[in-house]
Amino acid sequence: MKKYLAFSLWLLAFGSQTAGAQHLLSLDSCRAMALRNNKQMGVSQLKQEVATNLRKSARTKYLPHVSAIGAYLHTSEEVSILNDQQKAGLSSLGTNVMGAVSPAVGQSMANFGTLMSQLGIPADAIQNMAGQLQQNMTEMSGNMNNMGKNIVDAFRTDTRNIWAGSVMVTQPVFMGGAIVALNRLADINEEMATNSSDLRRQGVLYSTDQAYWQVVSLKHKKRLAEGYLELVKKFDHDVQRMIDEGVATRSDGLSVSVKVNEAEMALQKVDDGLVLSKMLLCQMIGLPLKEDITLVDEDSENLSVVTLQPQLEVEQAIENRPELKVLGNTVDMTRQVTNILKAGNLPQVAVVGGYSVSNPNVLNGFEKKFGGLWNVGVLVRVPLWNWGDVAYKVRASKGATAIANLEREDVREKIELQVNQNTFKVDEANKRLVTAQTGIERANENLRIANLGFSEGVIAPTVVMEAQTAWLQAQSQLIDAQINVKLSQVDLQKSLGTLY
Numbered sequence: 001m002k003k004y005l006a007f008s009l010w011l012l013a014f015g016s017q018t019a020g021a022q023h024l025l026s027l028d029s030c031r032a033m034a035l036r037n038n039k040q041m042g043v044s045q046l047k048q049e050v051a052t053n054l055r056k057s058a059r060t061k062y063l064p065h066v067s068a069i070g071a072y073l074h075t076s077e078e079v080s081i082l083n084d085q086q087k088a089g090l091s092s093l094g095t096n097v098m099g100a101v102s103p104a105v106g107q108s109m110a111n112f113g114t115l116m117s118q119l120g121i122p123a124d125a126i127q128n129m130a131g132q133l134q135q136n137m138t139e140m141s142g143n144m145n146n147m148g149k150n151i152v153d154a155f156r157t158d159t160r161n162i163w164a165g166s167v168m169v170t171q172p173v174f175m176g177g178a179i180v181a182l183n184r185l186a187d188i189n190e191e192m193a194t195n196s197s198d199l200r201r202q203g204v205l206y207s208t209d210q211a212y213w214q215v216v217s218l219k220h221k222k223r224l225a226e227g228y229l230e231l232v233k234k235f236d237h238d239v240q241r242m243i244d245e246g247v248a249t250r251s252d253g254l255s256v257s258v259k260v261n262e263a264e265m266a267l268q269k270v271d272d273g274l275v276l277s278k279m280l281l282c283q284m285i286g287l288p289l290k291e292d293i294t295l296v297d298e299d300s301e302n303l304s305v306v307t308l309q310p311q312l313e314v315e316q317a318i319e320n321r322p323e324l325k326v327l328g329n330t331v332d333m334t335r336q337v338t339n340i341l342k343a344g345n346l347p348q349v350a351v352v353g354g355y356s357v358s359n360p361n362v363l364n365g366f367e368k369k370f371g372g373l374w375n376v377g378v379l380v381r382v383p384l385w386n387w388g389d390v391a392y393k394v395r396a397s398k399g400a401t402a403i404a405n406l407e408r409e410d411v412r413e414k415i416e417l418q419v420n421q422n423t424f425k426v427d428e429a430n431k432r433l434v435t436a437q438t439g440i441e442r443a444n445e446n447l448r449i450a451n452l453g454f455s456e457g458v459i460a461p462t463v464v465m466e467a468q469t470a471w472l473q474a475q476s477q478l479i480d481a482q483i484n485v486k487l488s489q490v491d492l493q494k495s496l497g498t499l500y
Contacts, residue, residue, distance in 0.1 A: 023293040027212050030285050030295075034208040037286030041204060044197035051186075051193035058186035061179045064171040073162040081155045090148035095141055157366050168354035170379075175350075176343030185336040192329035199322035202499045204284075209490045211281040212295065217483040218274040219298035221476060225267040228472050232259045235468065238454075239461055252461040259465055303482040305433065310426040310492060317419045318412060320497030327408035334401040341397055344390040348381040415495065422492040429481070429488040436474070436481035443467075443474035 025033075035041055082090070172179060236256045242248035279289045287293065297303065318324060353376035361371030383390075450467035453459030493499040 026296040033285035048193040051190040055186040058183045070165045079157045079159045163359040166356040171351045173349040176346030178343035181336045181339035188332045195322045195325040215277045216297045220479045222270045229263040307430045310423045317496045331404040338397040341393045350379045418495045422495045425488045429485045433481040436478040439474040443471040447471045
């Protein structure tokens, strides 16, 4: 029952402490928050969406495209197929014809009347026959005039107001390989956006890790500075008591007081650096700059450092590094641009079809109403001469490909060097950690002996102060060595492209 009560009280106390801390953050939580907060990561995601939509747009180039066109045109004058003289001639066609044949008809009638008189036909009958003929000719002239006028009206276009519309379907058949190259270019662009996002992600994670371990390092150094200040204050109290007893000199006391001031200044400096480092971390992870945060690793008594034996894996770095992937995408994109430019010198074939309407229309003469027709055909475009324009562009594009290849090879060599350097740094950091751990043991033993000798009166205060300074340096070097192991491993992961 007592054990249960004790455990309950401990759990209650731990819960109160946790609730009091505003933010308890681990390295993984800081990484996740930094990725969510980073504006450039948001830009990278939007670029990926843009690249995806461009890829989908490129796929539509294989499919038939349908377009509709409508137009209205008003002109001040209508198009006339007949000129004014022809219109006038057709409108008076009967009058002109009858005017031309009337003298001959009149002469023939006179001769016919004479002949009829000789045959004994009465003059009244002959006169009636002549009048009837004249009446028929007059009617025929009017009819012919009407016919001519109808012909003139039939040839009238009335094109002062024109309405037209068309629906067209175009299906590309062969565009010189431009559509294929465009789709490959869109695929590469989408892949490039993904690789750029990975590059930005690794950069954010790297900066977050740096800031996180910087805070942890300063927090441990702050605790070390506080311990050192307590140590020198206690030593100052002991020396002042010895001065009162006449065992130590005032000069010894002043020397110790100077050390106390130095320890206080060092603590203030570390505390200021810790505040600024936490502000930087808060800015990275999207918290207010003055937010009170506590890191999981900052309050541990000893940093848990796992030393790794690095392996030189240059090929893995070349395969994983997003920088090389982006440059490889750049090379591939310039090649596809070259293919698109080459298509400018190749024939292009497309099938077209559609339906067109117009008002007025000429499908049945000129009619003042909408009329339409279907059409289908093949469109072939063959470039003949462009003064070498396409050839110059292709050469320029090939030059861009060569430049991209050289830049990729340059970065490849630098990455190889970086992997070698960071592998060496990890190994060196491991050795420094071992050396720092050995130095801690010696510094602790040296300080213990100095304190023991001072308490026995056989060692001067200056020797104790030297032992305390050596102990402080050893403790600080151990913290630096532990943090350096962490950071060197992060550097190696980034150089290998495995920082996720």
